[in-house]
Amino acid sequence: MTIGIVGLGLIGGSIGLALREPDRKIMGYDPNPDAVRVAGDRFCIDSVGTLDEVSQADVVFLAVPPIYVVSALEAVRKAKRPETVVTDCTSAKNAMADWVMKIKDPTVVIGHPMAGHENSGAKYASAWMFRGAKWILCPVSFTDKQAVRQVESLIKAMGASPVRMPPELHDRQIATLSHLPHAIAGALVQMQEDLAAEDVSGGSWRDLTRVGGVDPNLWTQIFIENRIELARAIGDLESRLGTLKTALETNDDKTVRSFFDRAKKAKKAFEIK
Amino acid sequence: MTIGIVGLGLIGGSIGLALREPDRKIMGYDPNPDAVRVAGDRFCIDSVGTLDEVSQADVVFLAVPPIYVVSALEAVRKAKRPETVVTDCTSAKNAMADWVMKIKDPTVVIGHPMAGHENSGAKYASAWMFRGAKWILCPVSFTDKQAVRQVESLIKAMGASPVRMPPELHDRQIATLSHLPHAIAGALVQMQEDLAAEDVSGGSWRDLTRVGGVDPNLWTQIFIENRIELARAIGDLESRLGTLKTALETNDDKTVRSFFDRAKKAKKAFEIK
Numbered sequence: 001m002t003i004g005i006v007g008l009g010l011i012g013g014s015i016g017l018a019l020r021e022p023d024r025k026i027m028g029y030d031p032n033p034d035a036v037r038v039a040g041d042r043f044c045i046d047s048v049g050t051l052d053e054v055s056q057a058d059v060v061f062l063a064v065p066p067i068y069v070v071s072a073l074e075a076v077r078k079a080k081r082p083e084t085v086v087t088d089c090t091s092a093k094n095a096m097a098d099w100v101m102k103i104k105d106p107t108v109v110i111g112h113p114m115a116g117h118e119n120s121g122a123k124y125a126s127a128w129m130f131r132g133a134k135w136i137l138c139p140v141s142f143t144d145k146q147a148v149r150q151v152e153s154l155i156k157a158m159g160a161s162p163v164r165m166p167p168e169l170h171d172r173q174i175a176t177l178s179h180l181p182h183a184i185a186g187a188l189v190q191m192q193e194d195l196a197a198e199d200v201s202g203g204s205w206r207d208l209t210r211v212g213g214v215d216p217n218l219w220t221q222i223f224i225e226n227r228i229e230l231a232r233a234i235g236d237l238e239s240r241l242g243t244l245k246t247a248l249e250t251n252d253d254k255t256v257r258s259f260f261d262r263a264k265k266a267k268k269a270f271e272i273k
Numbered sequence: 274m275t276i277g278i279v280g281l282g283l284i285g286g287s288i289g290l291a292l293r294e295p296d297r298k299i300m301g302y303d304p305n306p307d308a309v310r311v312a313g314d315r316f317c318i319d320s321v322g323t324l325d326e327v328s329q330a331d332v333v334f335l336a337v338p339p340i341y342v343v344s345a346l347e348a349v350r351k352a353k354r355p356e357t358v359v360t361d362c363t364s365a366k367n368a369m370a371d372w373v374m375k376i377k378d379p380t381v382v383i384g385h386p387m388a389g390h391e392n393s394g395a396k397y398a399s400a401w402m403f404r405g406a407k408w409i410l411c412p413v414s415f416t417d418k419q420a421v422r423q424v425e426s427l428i429k430a431m432g433a434s435p436v437r438m439p440p441e442l443h444d445r446q447i448a449t450l451s452h453l454p455h456a457i458a459g460a461l462v463q464m465q466e467d468l469a470a471e472d473v474s475g476g477s478w479r480d481l482t483r484v485g486g487v488d489p490n491l492w493t494q495i496f497i498e499n500r501i502e503l504a505r506a507i508g509d510l511e512s513r514l515g516t517l518k519t520a521l522e523t524n525d526d527k528t529v530r531s532f533f534d535r536a537k538k539a540k541k542a543f544e545i546k
Contacts, residue, residue, distance in 0.1 A: 114475035134473040163473055173473060176464050181477040184457055186536035187513040191449055191506070193539035200407040200436055200446060202387035204454040207480040213540025216533035223529050227521035233464070234518040238511050240460040245507040248500035256496050260489035263459035266466035267486025 002027065003154070004049075004057030004084075006072055008039035010117055011089050012063030013125030016044035018158035020127075029054040039122040055079035059150060062088040066221040070099045077105060085147040087111040091174060092226035093138055097167035106144035109151045110167060112136045113160060114178070120215045131159035136174075138167040175229035176236070182219060183234060185212035275300065276427075277322075277330030277357075279345055281312035283390055284362050285336030286398030289317035291431035293400075302327040312395040328352035332423060335361040339494040343372045350378060358420040360384040364447060365499035366411055370440035379417035382424045383440060385409045385447070386433060393488045404432035409447075411440040448502035449509070455492060456507060458485035 001024050005012045008030040016026050016039065028045035030036050039045055054060065055076045064072045069090045076086055087109040090096055100108055115133040117124045135155040139148045152162040165173075189212035192201070223230055247255035274297050278285045281303040289299045289312065301318035303309050312318055327333065328349045337345045342363045349359055360382040363369055373381055388406040390397045408428040412421045425435040438446075462485035465474070496503055520528035 114473055116475065116477070133475060134471075136473055163471055165470075165473075169470070173468055173470055176461075176468060177474040177478045180464075181461070181481040183514060183517055184481060184510075185477070186532055187510055187517070188449075188454070189536050189539040189543065190513060191453075191509055193542060195446055195449060197438075197442070197446055198407075198436055199543055200387055200409055200438075201450040202406060203389065204458070204484045205450045207483050208454040208457060209540065210480050211477045213537045213544075214533070216530055216537055219533050220526055220530040223521060224524065224526050227524060231518045231521040234514050234521075236464055237457075237460055238514060238518075240463060241456060241507050241511060244456055244460070245504045245511075248496060248504040248507075251497065251500060253493055253497045257489055257493040259459055260487070260492050263462050264486045264489055266462040267482065269466060270462065270472055271486075 001025070001059075002057040004054035004060035005029070005045065006051065006054055006060060006062045006076065007064035007068075008035045008044065008122050009063060010120050010122065010124050011113065011129075012061065013039045013042060013044040013122030014115075014127070014129035015061050015063060015089075015158070017042070017125055017127035018130055019154065020044075020046070021157075027054050027057060035122060039125070042122055042125055044122055044125055051075055052079040055084065056081055057084060059154060060084060060086045062086065062090075064088075065218055066090050066092060066095070066225050069096055073099065073108065077103075077108075080107075083107070085109060085144075085150050087137075087151045089113055090225075091178065091222045093167040093170050094225055097138065097140075100140060104142050106142050107147050109143060109147055110138035110140070111151060112138075112170065112174070113155075115160070118211050118214055120218065128159070130155070133160045134163050135160040136170055137162055137164050138170050139164060140167070171226050171229045175226055175233040179223060179226055179230045180233045180237060182211050182214060183223070183230070184237075185209050186214075188212060274298070274332075275330040277327035277333035278302070278318065278336060279324065279327060279333060279349065280336035280338075280341075281308045281317065281395050282336060283393050283395065283397050284386065284402075285334065286312045286315060286317040286395030287388075287400070287402035288334050288336060288362075288431070290315070290398055290400035291403055292427065293317075293319070294430075300327050300330060308395060312398070315395055315398055317395055317398055324348055325352040328357065329354055330357060332427060333357060333359045335359065335363075337361075338491055339363050339365060339368070339498050342369055346372065346381065350376075350381075356380070358382060358417075358423050360410075360424045362386055363498075364451065364495045366440035366443050367498055370411065370413075373413060377415050379415050380420050382416060382420055383411035383413070384424060385411075385443065386428075387451070388433070391484045391487055393491065401432070403428070406433045407436050408433040409443055410435055410437050411443050412437060413440070444499050444502045448499055448506040452496060452499055452503045453506045453510060455484050455487060456496070456503070457510075458482050459487075461485060
């Protein structure tokens with residue numbers, strides 16, 4: 001089996017490492033020679049090819065920044081074999097879903113691995129990146145079922161669990177579960193800088209700000225791409241914190257207590273799973 | 274040297290484990306027999322005593338919930354030797370500082386270790402809890418310098434770094450650096466429950482919600498105790514997220530980009546230290 005990877009950054013590099021096995025041939029492409037070199041040094045791929053060569057694989061993973069995903073898809077579609085399956089890794093499905101609905105190509109499977117790292121580049125790629133992670137796929141009415149199963153089988157080979165959902169549900173959920181945490185972390189590190197005092201933070205702060213310094217280029221694209229759903233998620237958080245703030249201002253310990261009671265129950269519900 | 278620990282929960286138990294050495298005798302007290310049993314089973318203390326007996330130690334650590342800290346201090350002060358040094362571990366210094374300013378006891382050292390765990394009780398206590406952590410002390414004008422140095426030397430023995438600051442600066446900083454993250458985590462887990470969908474979260478969500486299910490009793494006390502500063506910190510976060518939300522609603526990628534640029538810079542500034 002041959003695998004093509006377009007974009008040899010953190011995610012593309014990790015897909016390569018996670019899929020490298022004697023019976024799979026991994027060919028990678030990246031327009032940036034530095035990215036190609038790092039991915040090669042870290043043994044993420046078996047060989048380097050042109051975009052046209054990589055597009056000949058059985059399955060092609062697109063792991064490119066959001067603003068390039070549609071143009072990369074168009075280029076791969078021109079060059080690929082009819083049976084080549086193409087899947088992407090983009091964190092917001094809006095533009096990609098619009099394009100797929102227009103083109104109606106059954107071999108294109110919309111996807112998004114729920115894994116990452118606060119640093120960028122194949123330098124931080126890991127064969128274990130996707131172990132235990134969910135990998136969302138958004139097949140639509142005309143997506144070929146065999147293509148979806150082929151992508152799912154590769155996802156499982158990487159140690160991840162495929163989950164199917166419609167693109168719009170993906171965007172709504174990921175606004176809360178991924179984009180909002182990045183917005184919060186970014187705001188918190190700015191607050192810490194404005195405190196202008198010795199760093200006396202502990203573990204909870206360290207955890208909440210881990211993703212506070214992510215790549216501005218990539219994350220501006222992601223936020224703008226999913227801006228409607230993310231604005232809604234920020235509004236939801238503001239309203240919950242606003243209720244808590246009013247309770248604090250009015251010394252209303254009953255409301256504070258029920259905030260924590262509800263939170264503990266919610267946290268437990270997700271731990272059982 | 275003898276050490277007394279009043280309150281054998283997560284923090285009291287961890288202090289015992291961190292300080293147990295052949296030349297230190299650790300005596301613990303807790304009104305709850307279950308807590309005493311767990312702390313004994315986990316080897317957190319050398320012996321169990323009454324509150325009066327524990328108060329005879331060279332240094333007494335108060336590791337009790339915020340609403341009990343003043344009454345525990347009063348009880349220990351009645352029973353202790355004149356030279357016994359007393360220090361606490363409370364996450365908000367407001368009531369404690371008021372009491373200290375009124376009593377003017379030079380042997381009382383206001384303190385707060387910046388370490389913890391999302392679960393409660395000596396069951397989760399660890400000898401390594403304070404390794405690499407900051408431990409804030411808030412000596413005031415009349416606090417005995419030798420008493421402060423004695424507490425600092427024990428803090429260092431536990432692997433933590435003592436940091437001195439005034440009580441009001443402690444409360445302002447900890448509102449942002451510790452209490453706000455707990456408010457955010459609590460709000461986020463409630464949002465996840467309301468999403469009512471399969472859990473497809475990844476690493477950033479896991480990190481931001483780790484402390485989402487903390488003990489409602491303890492944390493209601495902490496929040497109410499530091500309610501003025503925490504309400505201010507929530508307002509500060511709301512304003513920053515509000516700016517980002519407006520930028521998203523108006524498709525203003527320049528503002529989103531400068532949000533991430535500033536965050537990356539701030540994150541880096543704290544990583545260098």
